[in-house]
Amino acid sequence: MAAQPARDAWRDDLHGTLRSLDIRQVVYVPDAGHARLIDRCLADPELSTGALTNEFEGVGMCVGAWLGGQRAVMLMQSSGVGNVVNALGLAQSCGCPFFTVVTMRGEWGEFNPWQIPPGQSAPRVLEAAGVVVHRVTDPALVCDTVAAAGRLAFQSYIPVAVLISQQVTGAKVFK
Amino acid sequence: MSIQTNARLARRPAVQGLLRDRGDLLVVAGLGSAIWDVESAGENPLNFYLLGAMGSVVPTALGLALAQPSRRVLALGGDAEVMMMVGALATVGLRRPPNLAVVVLDNERFGETGKQASHTGSGIDIAGIAESCGLPTVRRVLDQAGLDELRGLIHRGPGPVFASVKIAAEMPPVVMPIRNGAIGMARFREALLGHEALKV
Numbered sequence: 001m002a003a004q005p006a007r008d009a010w011r012d013d014l015h016g017t018l019r020s021l022d023i024r025q026v027v028y029v030p031d032a033g034h035a036r037l038i039d040r041c042l043a044d045p046e047l048s049t050g051a052l053t054n055e056f057e058g059v060g061m062c063v064g065a066w067l068g069g070q071r072a073v074m075l076m077q078s079s080g081v082g083n084v085v086n087a088l089g090l091a092q093s094c095g096c097p098f099f100t101v102v103t104m105r106g107e108w109g110e111f112n113p114w115q116i117p118p119g120q121s122a123p124r125v126l127e128a129a130g131v132v133v134h135r136v137t138d139p140a141l142v143c144d145t146v147a148a149a150g151r152l153a154f155q156s157y158i159p160v161a162v163l164i165s166q167q168v169t170g171a172k173v174f175k
Numbered sequence: 176m177s178i179q180t181n182a183r184l185a186r187r188p189a190v191q192g193l194l195r196d197r198g199d200l201l202v203v204a205g206l207g208s209a210i211w212d213v214e215s216a217g218e219n220p221l222n223f224y225l226l227g228a229m230g231s232v233v234p235t236a237l238g239l240a241l242a243q244p245s246r247r248v249l250a251l252g253g254d255a256e257v258m259m260m261v262g263a264l265a266t267v268g269l270r271r272p273p274n275l276a277v278v279v280l281d282n283e284r285f286g287e288t289g290k291q292a293s294h295t296g297s298g299i300d301i302a303g304i305a306e307s308c309g310l311p312t313v314r315r316v317l318d319q320a321g322l323d324e325l326r327g328l329i330h331r332g333p334g335p336v337f338a339s340v341k342i343a344a345e346m347p348p349v350v351m352p353i354r355n356g357a358i359g360m361a362r363f364r365e366a367l368l369g370h371e372a373l374k375v
């Protein structure tokens with residue numbers, strides 16, 4: 001089908017979006033929705049890319065990158081949002097940019113009830129912690145939203161999260 | 176059982192000794208007493224202090240070490256600080272920046288909150304965790320000779336370096352630094368990256 005590649009184009013294009021933001025470090029707790037982006041980042045010698053044991057670590061690593069003059073991003077899924085709350089104080093207290101791209105679970109057509117609580121609370125938890133949240137539900141707007149959110153974070157020195165809906169990534173199906 | 180030593184190291188001279196003639200070493204220190212110890216060694220804009228976000232000392236130093244591969248970076252925190260995000264040692268093992276040293280001031284206590292026994296106080300060997308994570312240089316420092324060696328390893332050792340320094344559960348007077356994180360970050364970045372970096 002001709003429509004399918006266009007709908008999924010963001011999976012390939014997002015790497016270029018991160019590069020256009022001059023991001024140099026990528027840290028992640030993987031999610032299937034980020035899989036292709038993570039592979040592209042790992043294959044890019046201009047990016048320092050690596051996994052975390054826990055999203056909490058990602059805040060410190062992104063702040064450390066900024067201390068050292070580099071921009072960083074954390075890729076994660078919504079179930080990890082609760083893990084970052086205490087660490088977010090580090091970015092907030094220091095007037096430090098923090099940028100994360102979160103793939104959502106627990107919303108659009110979710111089959112796993114355990115994903116509902118962290119997914120449903122994710123945007124409110126982030127906002128309560130002082131993070132500016134951009135939600136994206138249209139595949140055609142993913143890259144533009146990430147680009148705008150990244151500029152907001154790094155140029156205005158604030159924490160910003162992009163939440164990519166399951167309407168974009170597709171609800172996970174176990175067969 | 177905890178490691179029994181007849182004469183545990185005094186934390187303040189230990190830290191001051193590690194930072195002697197530090198050159199252009201970048202230091203990330205975590206709450207709380209590790210900060211007072213570092214500040215007691217002399218105010219320096221290349222010190223970055225985390226007065227909160229407990230567990231973030233190692234990740235922050237790791238991100239910094241990856242961003243500044245030509246500079247040596249020292250992460251200095253208490254045993255409970257590092258244990259709170261002990262998975263970060265696995266991430267250090269994964270990324271293996273050769274310019275990073277992690278030094279744990281291990282008094283086997285949650286010192287700031289009433290000296291409750293911490294995990295290392297019941298025999299959990301944090302240096303053993305670092306060894307299991309594949310860090311190439313791991314030390315358990317129990318005496319002045321160990322400190323002297325560690326100081327060299329921080330600057331020249333094949334990294335990432337990890338050391339637990341067994342210290343007495345004393346609480347020397349607080350030496351309060353600039354508490355405002357935004358000021359601390361701006362000073363650090365200006366000293367490291369130059370004034371223009373503050374304009375980007």
